[in-house]
Amino acid sequence: MSKYKEYKQLDLPAVADEVLKYWEENDIFQESIDSHEGNKPFVFYEGPPSANGLPGIHHVMARAIKDIFCRYKTQKGFQVKRKAGWDTHGLPVELGVEKELGITKEDIGKKISVEEYNKACREAVMRYTDVWNDLTKKMGYWVDMETPYVTYENKYIESVWHLLKQLYDKGLIYKGYTIQPYSPAAGTGLSSHELNQPGAYKNVKDTSATAQFKVTKDDKSSFLFDDLHGDLFFLAWTTTPWTLPSNTALGVGKNIDYVKVKSFNKYTHEPITVILAKDLVGKWFSAKASDLKLSDYKNDGKNIPYEIVAQFKGSELEGIRYEQLLSYVQPEEGDAFRVLIGDFVTTSDGTGIVHLAPSYGADDYRVAQINGIGALHLVNNQGKFKAKVTDFAGEYVKEQYLKDEDKPADYKSIDVRISIKLKKENRAFDVQKYEHSYPHCWRTDKPILYFPLDSWFIKTTAVKEKLIANNKKINWKPESTGSGRFGNWLENLQDWNLSRSRYWGIPIPIWTTEDKEEQICVGSAEQLRAECEKAVAAGMMDKNPLGDFEPQNMSKENYETFDFHRPFVDDIVLVSPSGKAMKRETDLIDVWFDSGSMPYAQWHYPFENKQLIDENKFYPADFIAEGVDQTRGWFFTLHAIATLCFDTIAYKNVVSNGLVLDKNGQKMSKRLGNAADPFETLKKYGPDATRWYMITNAQPWDNLKFDLEGITEVQRKFFGTLYNTYNFFALYANIDNFSFEEAHVPYEKKPEIDRWVLSKLNSLVKDVDAAFGDYEPTKAGRLIQEFTTDHLSNWYVRLCRRRFWKGDYNEDKISAYQTLYTCLITIAKLSAPIAPFFMDQLFKDLNVVSGKETVNSIHLSDFGKLKEKYIDEDLEQRMEIAQRLSSMVLALRKKESLKVRQPLQKMMVPILDPTFKRQLQDIEALILSEVNVKEIEYLEETAGILVKKVKADFKKLGPKFGKDMKQVAGAISQLSQDQISDLENNDKIELQFSDKTIELTTADVEISSEDIPGWLVAAEGKYTVALDVTLSEELIEEGVAREVVNRLQNFRKEAGFEVTDKINISLETSSELNEAIQNNKNYICSETLAENLSFVDKIEGEKFLLKIDNETKTYVSLKKV
RNA sequence: AGUCCCAUAGCUCAGUUGGUUAGAGCGCUACACUGAUAAUGUAGAGGUCCGCAGUUCAAGUCUGCGUGGGACUACCA
Known part of the structure; x- marks a missing residue:
């Protein structure tokens, strides 16, 4: 029988490496798409990064957000295809090449030909793709890097030209001039x-x-x-x-x-x-x-x-x-x-x-x-x-x-x-x-x-109203970016200046005669080839540059028989209907038009894959995400082109994330040397902790102050706790051979604590699902973290420890295992979008033994299923009361220096109302064991015993009394003990003011107990507890017995015994201890798995010093049976 | 200059439709606990909720005007 894997140490980077290898060997990413074939698609567009620079830590942030929702939707049953892309044109590329070659713009055409220059750009821009692909893999961003779209490819350009021609035919493109910065010296x-x-x-x-x-x-x-x-x-x-x-x-x-x-x-x-x-x-x-x-x-x-x-x-x-x-x-x-x-x-x-x-x-x-x-x-x-x-x-x-x-x-x-x-x-x-x-x-x-300066413009102002109307259909995260920054921008929209006087980019496909009378806009390679044929026939050119291109043939080879870039297009001279020569307008188009065309051009629309767009199979996007700096960049160009060409929106949901700053809130830059290296960070802390930290520390749209210590904290706090919880489970589940083969223990037979944690768990599933669905990853992550550390680890496991190690393999124990298992696997599923590696490992470690699921990765499994009927609000409320009261008793013990190991006889709790009484009864046992007290007394007839306090409920009384509110609140707090009991008994009371009488009911105020004279009392909010701190001889002996157990457990551990080893105990007779031990012998034996406990005069050989305090001590020896 | 975001404990952040003791984690101090142990608990110190004005019985929360940090767009006689 297989065992749950037990780990010695948490090593997040190692887990990620291992899981990454597993994904690659088993092609899990592809599987996650293939296995959802036929399901409803969730359409995601990747905004293309420019590969001519190295990736920074902010790319990890931006890509984590994209990845989270794609994985989430996959788990929710959607098919989520995601195609990578590269933005390859533009000024930064040109500048980089010029710097590298040591040339300036003036040298182009002189020292270096346009052809050579553009060749250098084409090579430079894809230089770092390996580094990018490496980061993509290491951070766990799933995107198809095998067949990315590349904006400089002829097919991509052809689609862009097609779109431009649509606009041209609609009369939305014109030539005009604007006032632009101009350098006469550089021309x-x-x-x-x-x-x-x-x-x-x-x-x-x-x-x-x-x-x-x-x-x-x-x-x-x-x-x-x-x-x-x-x-x-x-x-x-x-x-x-x-x-x-x-x-x-x-x-x-x-x-x-x-x-x-x-x-x-x-x-x-x-x-x-x-x-x-x-x-x-x-x-x-x-x-x-x-x-x-x-x-x-x-x-x-x-x-x-x-x-x-x-x-x-x-x-x-x-x-x-x-x-x-x-x-x-x-x-x-x-x-x-x-x-x-x-x-x-x-x-x-x-x-x-x-x-x-x-x-x-x-x-x-x-x-x-x-x-x-x-x-x-x-x-x-x-x-x-x-x-x-x-x-x-x-x-x-x-x-x-x-x-x-x-x-x-x-x-x-x-x-x-x-x-x-x-x-x-x-x-x-x-x-x-x-x-x-x-x-x-x-x-x-x-x-x-x-x-x-002369420029070509797109008449975006002509569709301004449509742009504004369409924007209202988009769900912006945060909302203010859409209505504010983006909305205001649309309200003050100018025509889009399309022209760029550059070399490396998509040429404007417009040819004109010298007198500007005749003009043609080309929308495809086929059309250009035909126009060239005409021009050759008319004697404008010697041969057709697209002569080798075969129309309708979509093969890669066919599309490599020509080049749409400069200088080749510049050499093309076409012939006008009246027989004049037409030359191309020298400008290139704005690179933002490239990336905004991506929904269509990534599929070579409409020349191929026409139905993807026309039948809305891959259009519009359900989701996109980029930095807020793209508001007027990519977000706008996507929106503008969609509205101009199709009168639709290009995306339904958009997350715009903020910047990643250094820990002091300064912008990261190479110059200042405060930029975090993404590879080092991932290597040192692992992708899961890095992603978790980035997502939970700040809302995506707020700037993130990136602090490595924050990642350490996440490692310890969240992953450490989850790992400990799993290890705890694995340790005992292996001992008991728990493999989840038994049927689920019926809900009615599960103990209160199990029902509670399952209620909490299902509330969590509901809330996390809602948060992810609402594109709120931060909320989701924080909820999971709170459940894992506070509720599961620090309450459920702590209270249930004994159930795992004590007693037979009975129904209660099975219920405990099943419950903890369910919690762990559900956490894994809810967290998998954010921490894909670690959670996959956790999933497999659990599933490999239980075999509950047939898939071999969490990313192929479903999102945690909600069991609405398990959610029990009253139960969650009860447990909160238990936690509250327990912590109050522990605080009292602390004040009196009474160790928790020292049992106490009694505590008292004033009963506020029947509901409270019922709730308290259900959790009584839990509280008693948590605080080590033997009984609880309910104070129902409280008059005369308790000193009470009454406070106005401002929310209720405020609207009623308005200006007099302060006076009324003052009067209420002045009520005497007699008046309070009047109020309680009659459910109402009349108060006399100078000019009027007002009536108050119990619903208008909050009554709490402040003190119980003669008792040790703690009050917090409306709850009050009193503790009996008198110690009888018997209680003291029990306390000693517990101390003894504690020491013996330590000795067991020191002696290197297994948790399950049975032992015999010999103790040297000690006047201070004998009686206490003798009177609690059964208890001690069962706690320490001792079959025998005997007193001897003197222990020979190996022995431990059992010391309660300076006077109370003896020697003891343990023997394995 | 315009638009938008942010400002709450030393640090990172929560804070519901306005409702009266403003919370958590980390860090710090002290004390406990110890078959989850590089874990955990309890308590303490630590706040002009950036400032001013307004609306309101009541403002961390709403409005206006500022200050500081940031982003984008534009660019000035």
């Missing part, structure tokens, strides 16, 4: 990622100018003109005077107060009237001059007097016109040179009126667009003014773009020269150097410009 746009490189923002001193924009008099503005001092101007401040020729509007804040001020221009000394924000008057006019009269001005630019003459809101200024400041060029379209309302305008800087140059500021552009105002783009791609800006044509707008050797000796920057020009024309109110932080190109170190 390229910069991504926000590049702008966020350390050191990109530098403090620089620029010439700032406050310009005077002359107000035009018309119906709208006439109210400003009634009291003037010279001409009337708006004041607007800028740190980039070079943008002033491009000014087409001014911005004001709707609710900001503006004032009209009479003063003088400090350069020309001409009288002026200016408008600026009221709060900023102090910034531009000296307080010292506030008392001066306008007539006092000395024309010296100092102490310029001023006078505030009117005040109005920004909203009153809306639409007012002004004269163009520097009229080199007029905007071609739109009604320019008006005052607009801008929500971004503040009074923290400048004048509260913002100069708007829509070509060179994103905010400017946005406001201008809304108001239909055109832009003036007067700077070319090198950063030089165009010829139309006659004064400064061909000059760099930023001094830094000019090489030092090309600078004339008397060089003045454009900003300075424009300022001088304004001063001369009475248009400069103030000019000064201003230090601020400004972004620089990380490659050339030169300042960037915000610049209009």
Whole structure:
């Protein structure tokens, strides 16, 4: 007969290694999918990591969450396929390759061909896949790594093109321009990622100018003109005077107060009237001059007097016109040179009126667009003014773009020269150097410009309402991320800028003629091949680059006969219907579109597996999970593409997890050296403890302060306790040959304690199932842990120990084994999603003997089955009372220094109500044995014996008495003992207040016993116990006998006897001990498995010193029978 | 700058629909216990529930305004 495996020591990493080997040898993961064939699917999407970096500890966290719910759903009977994926395109890959090869973007096409460059990217990006796969295995993340989707593969790209073409055909793709960071020195746009490189923002001193924009008099503005001092101007401040020729509007804040001020221009000394924000008057006019009269001005630019003459809101200024400041060029379209309302305008800087140059500021552009105002783009791609800006044509707008050797000796920057020009024309109110932080190109170190750049856009704003509506169908964990962060983002949605000016990515499949009149969007390899055929026939190309591709053939080989990447697609010239050449738009598409296409592209939809999507077999996802940083990344692109192309949601449930910080709450980074190595952690602590710790320590969406000591605690506290409990079970079950072959002991015949723990267990199954079902793994883990350590180990096992080692193999003992076995195997099942290795081991160790289950891994078994009828709330409540009362008695013993081994005669408990009495009767025996007291007395007629206390039930009385609540509560606590017994007897009492009488019932208050005069009493909440601490001779002897048993047990152990060995005991006669031992001989013998106990005068040979205290001692010898 | 998250004991975290002694584990101190023993029990110390204001009979809990930490998005005349 097989035995339960007994362990010497808990070694979690070793368990994981062993189980991992077992999984691999028996292909358990595949089995867990195959064995659920035909069951309802649970659809999971893996968000693709980029394999060009090494995995960190946060990946263990993110993947543990994914794994937990996939395993849980498998145990719940679903078939859970999960396909791994790799995100392979994008800037980080390019940057990595450039760093490695020691090149920059400018070298591409010169030092290195695009082909070579992209080849290097393709190799670099998959470099660490082995490391990733290794981590995936070691942490126990089950995902299909054999056939992952890879975003650079032609099949994947073809699906992406198909989706794009859908959008194109729906008219949702257009070309426009936006204001983006642009580096004239490098000749390229910069991504926000590049702008966020350390050191990109530098403090620089620029010439700032406050310009005077002359107000035009018309119906709208006439109210400003009634009291003037010279001409009337708006004041607007800028740190980039070079943008002033491009000014087409001014911005004001709707609710900001503006004032009209009479003063003088400090350069020309001409009288002026200016408008600026009221709060900023102090910034531009000296307080010292506030008392001066306008007539006092000395024309010296100092102490310029001023006078505030009117005040109005920004909203009153809306639409007012002004004269163009520097009229080199007029905007071609739109009604320019008006005052607009801008929500971004503040009074923290400048004048509260913002100069708007829509070509060179994103905010400017946005406001201008809304108001239909055109832009003036007067700077070319090198950063030089165009010829139309006659004064400064061909000059760099930023001094830094000019090489030092090309600078004339008397060089003045454009900003300075424009300022001088304004001063001369009475248009400069103030000019000064201003230090601020400004972004620089990380490659050339030169300042960037915000610049209009051509881009392709997806018109996401066209489906905004649908996106919002669909979002409401998604279950977000936590909810606030969905409604708040994500919801608000959708409310303020902009069109999706799809273009990236890069090399390594999916090309935009749009070809246009040079005059932009004709255009085609390609949606498949087959279509491209056909278009190429036409182009070859028309003489546009010599041969068809897709000539070897065989349409409809889905083989891997066929899809490797060409490459969709640059430069190959760039070489393709197509022919338009009218016979003109069409070239591809050079941009690549945003990599986020790659990953957002993953639900379809992972299956090469619609070219293969069409039914998976169209028949909703693998779409939408039931569940996805990623970091909260993906809210506007992957979560958005999945959602957007699903809504745009299919008008559905892409996922039903989404968990967004927080960050993993170091133990001090700092972000982990290689630079700071505080990043935890996932491999070392897993190796040292094992994946189970690591996962358990991460999941139970903080909610997934809260940041986790990752502390290795926390894992140690989990190891000791949870796994250690569970392991001890199992070992305890195995030890005795092996002795008794328990293999669960007997029928279940009927529920009615099980003792109270077994029923209790089964009730607790089933409550646990119910709660844990609900928690997992609700995507709350933290709650689930904590519940399991609480049950295991507190209820199972520290209460059930502790109280039941004797049942396992004492007595015959009878029904009671079998019930104990069955109950403990059931608890252990159920814990294993509930915990398996979180701690897959250890729990599988536990499952197999138990099942190998019992053979209760036919499957050979817990991950093939079902989730613990709920036996609702075992849940007995009253029983759970009873046991809580028992635990409460026991702990109170133990506390009293402690206070009196009475060891638990010393039996006591009696305890008393006041009976609160009939329910309490019934409950107490059921648990009486339990309490008595736990606290080692012989009897319990119920105090029912308590009047006169107990001193009672009464307290108001605020929840009940609060609503009734409102403002008087405090007074009533005070009166209740003042009730005398007589009044309390009145209340108890009559169930109600009347209280007299100054102006009214109120009636209280027993339901309105809580009555508890405070004291029993003459007894040792403990009171806690509504419970009270009293303990009789008088010791009779008999009790003392029993106490001694227990001490003796304790010593003898230790000697047995010291002598190396087996737990089951029977012994004979010889004791040297001792006057202090003889009587006590003699009177309790049977008890001592049965406890120590002694067949014989005899007294002798002197023991020869090996003996132990049996010492109770200094006076009470003797020698003893033990012999195995 | 906007949006969102977090803030409770030295540390990590619970805290139900607002209800009157704010809890657990770890750590610390002391004492016990010892056929689960690298386990366990009991007790003690340790709190301005981040601050201010408000709603309410009653606020750790609800509202507003701040402070500190974090994330994302955007970027400023």
